[in-house]
Amino acid sequence: MAQYIIRRLLITIPVLFGILTLVFVIAHILPGDPCHILLGERANAQVCGDFNHRFGFDRPVFDQYVTYLGNFAHGDLGSSFRTSRSVTSLLLERLPMTVELSIYALIFATTVGILLGVISAVRRNSKVDVATMAFANLGVSIPVFVLGLLLAFVFAILLKNTPISLPPSGRLSPGISIIPLATRWGLTNDHGFIRGVVDFLSNMYTVNALLSAQWSIFFDGLRHMILPAIALGTIPLAIIARITRSSLLDVLGLDYIRTARAKGLAEPAVVRRHGMPNAMLPVVTIVGLQVGGLLSGAVLTETVFNLAGVGKAVFEAIEGHDFAIIEGFTLVVAIGFLLINLLVDISYAYLDPRIRPS
Amino acid sequence: MAAAVPPADLVADSFATARPASLWRDTLRNVLRQRNARVGLVILGFLVFFAIFADVLSSYDPTTVLFSAGEKRLTPPCIHVLGCPSTQVEHLFGIDQNGRDEFSRVIHGSRVSLYIGFVTVGFSIIIGTLIGLVAGYAGGWVDTILMRIMDVLLTFPTLLLAISIVAVLGYGLVNAQLAIGIVAIPVYSRIMRASVLTVRSSDFVIASRALGASAAALIFRRILPNALTPIIVAGTLDIGGAVLNVAALSFLGIGAQPPLAEWGSMIGTNGISFIFNAPYLIAAPGIALSLTVFGFNLLGDGVRDALDPRLNR
Numbered sequence: 054m055a056q057y058i059i060r061r062l063l064i065t066i067p068v069l070f071g072i073l074t075l076v077f078v079i080a081h082i083l084p085g086d087p088c089h090i091l092l093g094e095r096a097n098a099q100v101c102g103d104f105n106h107r108f109g110f111d112r113p114v115f116d117q118y119v120t121y122l123g124n125f126a127h128g129d130l131g132s133s134f135r136t137s138r139s140v141t142s143l144l145l146e147r148l149p150m151t152v153e154l155s156i157y158a159l160i161f162a163t164t165v166g167i168l169l170g171v172i173s174a175v176r177r178n179s180k181v182d183v184a185t186m187a188f189a190n191l192g193v194s195i196p197v198f199v200l201g202l203l204l205a206f207v208f209a210i211l212l213k214n215t216p217i218s219l220p221p222s223g224r225l226s227p228g229i230s231i232i233p234l235a236t237r238w239g240l241t242n243d244h245g246f247i248r249g250v251v252d253f254l255s256n257m258y259t260v261n262a263l264l265s266a267q268w269s270i271f272f273d274g275l276r277h278m279i280l281p282a283i284a285l286g287t288i289p290l291a292i293i294a295r296i297t298r299s300s301l302l303d304v305l306g307l308d309y310i311r312t313a314r315a316k317g318l319a320e321p322a323v324v325r326r327h328g329m330p331n332a333m334l335p336v337v338t339i340v341g342l343q344v345g346g347l348l349s350g351a352v353l354t355e356t357v358f359n360l361a362g363v364g365k366a367v368f369e370a371i372e373g374h375d376f377a378i379i380e381g382f383t384l385v386v387a388i389g390f391l392l393i394n395l396l397v398d399i400s401y402a403y404l405d406p407r408i409r410p411s
Numbered sequence: 412m413a414a415a416v417p418p419a420d421l422v423a424d425s426f427a428t429a430r431p432a433s434l435w436r437d438t439l440r441n442v443l444r445q446r447n448a449r450v451g452l453v454i455l456g457f458l459v460f461f462a463i464f465a466d467v468l469s470s471y472d473p474t475t476v477l478f479s480a481g482e483k484r485l486t487p488p489c490i491h492v493l494g495c496p497s498t499q500v501e502h503l504f505g506i507d508q509n510g511r512d513e514f515s516r517v518i519h520g521s522r523v524s525l526y527i528g529f530v531t532v533g534f535s536i537i538i539g540t541l542i543g544l545v546a547g548y549a550g551g552w553v554d555t556i557l558m559r560i561m562d563v564l565l566t567f568p569t570l571l572l573a574i575s576i577v578a579v580l581g582y583g584l585v586n587a588q589l590a591i592g593i594v595a596i597p598v599y600s601r602i603m604r605a606s607v608l609t610v611r612s613s614d615f616v617i618a619s620r621a622l623g624a625s626a627a628a629l630i631f632r633r634i635l636p637n638a639l640t641p642i643i644v645a646g647t648l649d650i651g652g653a654v655l656n657v658a659a660l661s662f663l664g665i666g667a668q669p670p671l672a673e674w675g676s677m678i679g680t681n682g683i684s685f686i687f688n689a690p691y692l693i694a695a696p697g698i699a700l701s702l703t704v705f706g707f708n709l710l711g712d713g714v715r716d717a718l719d720p721r722l723n724r
Contacts, residue, residue, distance in 0.1 A: 071563030079575050090581060190447075190712070194705035196655055198662050198678060199697035206690050221686075345568035352570065353659055357683065367574065371665055376578040383575045387567045 054402055061398050065391060072387045077121055080380045081114060091134050091374045108134070130381035135373050140381035143366060145249075148385075149256035150224065150362035154354065155347045157278045158286035163340055166290040170297025170336075175324060177302065185294065192291030197350045201284035201357035208280060220277050222359040224258055229273055231258055237265055285354040289343035296339045301332040334404055341397030345390040441717035448713020454706030461521040469515035473672040476510040484510050485689045504695040507677070508685065509670070516672040517695045523673045524654050524703050527588060531653040532646050534592035539599025540642060544630055546600065547607025558604065561597035569594045569652075570659055577665045584657075584673065587666035591656045595649060602645055606638030613637075644718050648711030651704040658700055674700040 087110070088101035105111045108131075109120065124131065130140040169189070173182040195203075209221035220226065234255035235241055240248055255261045259278065262271035304310065305328050313327045314320070348364075355364035363382055370378035442448045461468065471477065478484075486506040489495035504513035546557040564572070569591070576590035610616060616633050624633070658675025660666035667673030674696035685692050 075563050195701045202686050202693050349568035349570035379578045383571050
């Protein structure tokens with residue numbers, strides 16, 4: 054088991070190195086002049102010379118690469134071309150919102166997706182199955198931004214003043230504000246790792262409200278998360294439903310399931326106790342693979358619902374041609390994606406004992 | 412002992428009625444047998460029809476501003492048979508924020524989407540196939556280096572890597588297509604490499620090599636045609652995704668640039684600010700875009716099921 058985890062960790066190192074190199078290649082070697090892109094008509098030889106010197110673009114490529122790796126090792130992702138603000142601090146400030154949204158979207162996609170997949174597989178070829186799979190096909194075809202705007206239109210405009218109306222933008226209703234956990238817990242003078250974690254949790258408003266038992270704020274924050282989470286989670290939901298269905302159908306056709314049925318076990322118990330555990334392995338893989346999609350979908354969802362997460366920061370960076378922020382975010386997400394898939398691989402060892410000795 | 416010989420007319424007759432086997436005809440028949448594929452083909456049939464006859468079907472040029480004709484921005488749809496007064500000029504999907512006829516723009520958008528889908532995936536297939544062929548045929552360190560690069564590309568979420576590439580190359584439809592195309596290359600290179608490795612050790616390839624066929628002849632005459640099926644399946648499945656991703660880049664303002672009638676950019680420029688007072692400007696391109704992607708996805712599913720019987724259930 055330990056050997057498996059160590060081997061998996063060792064495989065991750067060259068991939069991490071590859072990710073860092075690819076982002077460097079995109080930012081520094083692909084044709085495209087940041088100075089001209091950023092400054093447009095104001096760019097001239099003098100201004101661009103200063104600009105390239107300030108950001109080190111006039112140095113040899115290998116020097117730039119070494120500096121870039123060194124900075125990364127220190128957690129420095131460079132600074133914004135426009136505001137000179139550190140990209141790391143900007144991402145840390147915005148990341149909790151995106152993580153919070155992604156968690157809700159993933160919970161929605163996983164629970165509903167697996168449920169629909171199981172129903173489809175158990176009632177194979179029934180009307181429910183056909184309808185679910187048609188929904189799954191449609192779900193992967195509707196762009197996140199179209200679905201987001203559609204949901205906003207239905208729940209904020211058509212259903213306005215009804216009990217099921219939902220807010221189309223923002224994180225909390227006007228007039229409601231939330232006190233940072235650090236202030237509440239008297240940690241304002243602390244600046245260490247714990248303060249960082251507390252600030253991170255604090256910026257996830259529903260978590261903050263939950264930890265400080267402010268129920269009205271918790272439910273208000275949750276209401277604001279529903280539409281973005283549905284918009285972001287629908288594509289993963291559809292994919293998870295399809296994989297669950299096909300994986301469970303495979304398993305339900307195996308001999309040991311027939312044995313379970315033959316010994317008189319009720320069908321729900323056959324599916325739950327014998328079918329599901331073995332059908333879950335591909336589903337776990339797919340759930341892990343969806344995380345990257347969720348984080349890039351956040352760029353679209355946060356833009357539609359006006360949520361100040363990293364996705365919105367990337368959109369603002371796109372508008373301002375500030376690609377230092379875009380590269381920083383791409384790097385963070387790719388590495389996050391890599392680590393999550395590492396966790397997924399390690400979780401296999403728990404789910405499937407056959408993997409352990411190999 | 413005399414062997415039993417069938418009557419000459421029977422032999423001739425059986426040759427006359429048996430049509431020569433054709434891979435493409437069999438494939439087409441198998442594809443058409445899939446319900447998903449039939450629905451997908453109908454939807455795409457409409458799309459192709461709209462794309463071909465866009466100029467005939469739409470009353471206005473998609474980029475012409477109609478202020479001089481007395482039209483006001485954000486005019487809601489006016490359809491005479493649904494009770495819109497006949498004194499008013501008919502605009503099926505209304506007028507957009509720049510005074511252009513939305514219906515004409517949506518119809519012309521079908522051309523742009525078809526072009527985006529096929530060109531983007533075509534680019535990925537050509538480059539990915541070449542990389543896969545070289546890696547699979549050459550083997551050794553060439554294979555290792557190329558495939559590790561592909562592995563790294565696969566680690567990135569599609570849209571995000573594409574945003575990074577477009578941010579560096581500059582905003583525009585061609586660069587957006589290029590970015591989405593680059594991101595999809597690893598899929599094809601891996602499929603092609605796997606196919607090459609399988610086909611390379613087949614008897615007919617070994618026989619060709621023994622007959623003195625050159626490397627290029629082996630690759631392009633023997634290996635490539637036999638490895639194309641999985642590429643076609645993956646390509647068909649990918650077109651919908653390519654249309655979706657390029658539309659997402661256009662929505663963010665870094666793909667197709669106005670005044671080009673591209674559905675993603677039409678939603679982007681209208682969407683967020685006009686959802687409250689002009690939802691029809693989002694509904695029309697939004698539905699068109701979703702249906703197009705839906706059609707390609709259904710066709711892709713059908714082609715996969717038809718060409719890969721193992722997945723057929």
